[in-house]
Amino acid sequence: MTEFEGQDMLVGLVAFGTVLWILWTLKRGLGEARLPIGRAYVRRDERPGAFRLLFGVYVAAALLIAFISLDLLLHIKTRFA
Numbered sequence: 548m549t550e551f552e553g554q555d556m557l558v559g560l561v562a563f564g565t566v567l568w569i570l571w572t573l574k575r576g577l578g579e580a581r582l583p584i585g586r587a588y589v590r591r592d593e594r595p596g597a598f599r600l601l602f603g604v605y606v607a608a609a610l611l612i613a614f615i616s617l618d619l620l621l622h623i624k625t626r627f628a
Contacts, residue, residue: 559619562612569609573602 576582580591582601591598617623 555619555622559616562616562619566609566613566616569605569612573605573609576602576605 581588589597589601
């Protein structure tokens with residue numbers, strides 16, 4: 548496959564937008580005391596353990612995608628393989 552010159556920039560910007568979307572979901576979820584999972588919601592008052600676990604999964608996903616985005620946008624070349 549061929550790659551065009553700005554491919555890393557484009558994918559990095561999409562990844563950065565995904566991080567912003569996850570952070571917006573977390574902010575809204577904390578305000579409403581419920582986090583989305585698929586088409587359902589986990590409410591903090593009904594299942595506090597599941598809420599904390601899902602919150603942690605969202606934070607971990609945001610951190611991982613932010614790392615990938617920074618790698619693509621700033622060309623820091625952190626390859627593990």
